[in-house]
């Protein structure tokens with residue numbers, strides 16, 4: 001599908017109305033009108049990329065960062081117990097629109113959203129074969145741009161620190177998400 005006929009590009013350009021919950025120069029986050037649960041969000045790169053392999057590192061990193069923060073916003077404000085961060089990449093994987101995106105799906109126990117599968121049993125040899133096939137290409141992973149992030153991390157602590165009670169409370173609530 002070309003950009004001109006892409007449903008998500010039309011949402012990004014405002015030709016189709018949507019409920020926008022976040023926007024910056026590269027990314028738009030909208031509510032899914034057919035969401036699995038209330039608060040189901042799409043994280044959309046504003047540029048049109050059909051599949052994840054085409055998305056530049058800086059944009060996929062931004063998407064991951066925003067998905068994490070949207071997940072926190074959902075968890076903190078919608079009374080849910082968890083989230084799924086979900087990508088359908090390719091038609092067999094369930095991708096229905098040729099514009100890459102990430103889903104953030106709010107989850108509650110017994111909410112009838114089913115992402116389960118039957119495990120495939122592989123022999124030791126089959127496992128080793130797929131391990132090697134992936135490893136061979138995974139060896140070229142690297143060259144991440146970390147300079148700016150390192151600078152951010154090395155910044156001195158602010159003089160007014162949040163109360164540790166608040167921190168602990170937040171941390172324990174995050175842990176409660178893990179069954």
Ligand SMILES: [Zn+2]
Nearest residue numbers: 006009048099
């Ligand atoms: Zn598009």
